[in-house]
Structures are given as structure tokens and as C-alpha cells.
Amino acid sequence: MGICREGIVDAIGQTPLIRLRGLSEESGCEILGKAEWMNPGGSVKDRAAWSMIRQAEQSGALYPGGAVVEGSAGNTGIGLMHVCAARGYRCVIVIPETQTQEKIDLLRVLGAEVYTVPAAPYSDPQNFQKVAARMAAEMDNAIWVNQFDNTANRDAHYETTGPEIWQQTEGRIDAFVSAVGTGGTLAGVSRALKERNPSIQIVLADPVGSALYNFVHHGEPSPTEGRSITEGIGSSRVTANLAGSEIDDALCVPDCETVPMVHRLLREEGLFVGSSTGVNVSAALTLARRLGPGHTIVTMLCDGGARYASRLFNQEWLAERGLGPV
Secondary structure (H helix, E strand, O other): OOOOOOOOHHHOOOOOEEEOHHHHHHHOOEEEEEEHHHOOOOEOHHHHHHHHHHHHHHHOOOOOOOEEEEEOOOHHHHHHHHHHHHHOOEEEEEEEOOOOHHHHHHHHHHOOEEEEEOOOOOOOOOOHHHHHHHHHHOOOOEEEOOOOOOOHHHHHHHHHHHHHHHHHOOOOOOEEEEEOOOOHHHHHHHHHHHHHOOOOEEEEEEEOOOOHHHHHHHOOOOOOOOOOOOOOOOOOOOOOOOOOOOOOEEEEEOHHHHHHHHHHHHHHHOOOEOHHHHHHHHHHHHHHHHHOOOOEEEEEEOEEHHHHHHHHOOHHHHHHOOOOOO
8 A cells, every 4th residue: 555644734745846848958957846736725825824724723823613714815725725624624715806716716615714805905904914814803713824924834835845845856956936925935945945055046036016026136125017917926015924035036027928938838748837837937947048058947836727717728818918819
């Protein structure tokens, strides 16, 4: 009998690295993607979801019969719902109404109590995270997860994702590239890899309109020009998860590069992925061209494309935004 995992939480992590053949051959570098859609909840956010719930259990903040409340663009909420179902908690998710209907519907199918709210900046009291915080405060035996500033998020990647990448590459890695939403993935992986080899480059991939490209290059978060169709990445501020992270460089990736990359990955590699992966892989290819042949670059294949099919794979929707045909 093969390896048996003890429940869904034990099945989170240990995702494979996939060599992106076409991009590797084109660049002369090894471009490797970590297949995070293979987590039980279908995305990289499963790692943080379990880490944050586990920390709340260990601290005594969350106990049997409790409720887990969070503001999420979708994937963290989906990961939380899977873990809550396995651990016996009620799950309440507040999600901006601008997110795809696929993610909203999936949350409800899984059993989450879902509340959609208009999209609002973090400074606005009606921002989805602040609405979730108020809801949790008004409930008995409930926690607000606070994924952006709960450092159990980045701890998940320091303890699992980073060491996995090091082991899977046998330490032969020159750079790690990742987009940032909460900052947990980049921060945790950066710390884990830099402890093992300080010369590994950590590169932040940022969609247009986000403030983190300028934060890395100029020390202050200020938005780049434009607006992106990507979901769940980009930020107007430096979160507690991201604060203090060692980041060597940042690349700004426009949608006109992201969308074709997503479609290229499907055509050439058979990989059906979402827009954040398009940002990551586009940035990895740009970095490979800058570094030159012979380097190994790892990035994240964050989630699957089915959660974005009505937009990212809808030629009419894309064309209306000046992004089609692909």
C-alpha cells in the first residue's frame, strides 16, 4: 500500500515542480513551476489556510463549534472552507462582487456562508477585509483570520513551500519569482531560500495598478499606471506578511503579457491556469532573458483556470478590454 495521508490537511503541500518545456527551451534557462493547483482546495492558498487555522487552534482563539470569518478574493476562502469542513467549523466568507462568479458559486457549493460586497480600497471602511473583521467581532466564538496581516500565513511558506523548492531543485536555484496578494508566499519562500543561499534572487511580479513595484524600487508603495484584470494579487500597501522581506527586484507585468501567457501555457504545456500564474510565468521569462542561459528560475502555478473561465478564456470579454483575440 502506498503513502496514506491523514485527512485533507495532511494532503496539503508537497506539490511537484513542473519544467515549462517551451519557455525553458526558448530562454536557455530552466523555468520551473510549482503545481499549487494540486493542493486539495485547488490553490496555493490551502497552505496559508491550514497554517492560520492551526495557529488559532493552538493559541486557544478557535475551539470546537467555532466560526472562521474572512475577507477573501476567493482562493483563501475556498482553502479555509475545506479546512473548516474537515475540522468542524462554520465558515463565513466576505468576497468582493468583482470576483468571478465561478469562485463565488464554488464557495457556496462547498458550504461557506458567502457575503458579496462592492469592491473598495483598503482605506475604505467597506473594504471586504474590514467588513469581515466587524462581522467576526459581532459573533460568538468566532475568529477573523486576517490573512493579509496574520503572519501564520507567511510561516506556512517558510515551513513548507520554501524547503520543498530547495529540496526539489537540490539547491540548484538561482531565482524565485512570485506575485503578491497578502505577501505570504513571497515572504515565506524568500526567508527559507535566503537562509540556505543568500545569493538566490527573490523577484516580486506585480500587475499594473499595484503599488509594490514602486515599493521595491523606490521604498514607497505607490500604484503604477493602469488597471489589471488579475484577481487576488497586487496591493496598495505593505502587509505585515510582506514587511521586512528580502526582495531583490520587482517586475511590472501588463495584462497584454499575462493573458497571452495563460493561453500559451494551455496550448503548449497543457496547463490550465489562472491569471496570477500568467503574471508569474511572464515575469519568470523576462527574468530568464535578463539573467541569460544556464540559470534555474522557480515560480508558482497558483491555481487552475476553471475559476476564471468566464473571463480569462472568454474571447468576447477579453476583446471588450482590448485583450483579444489571444
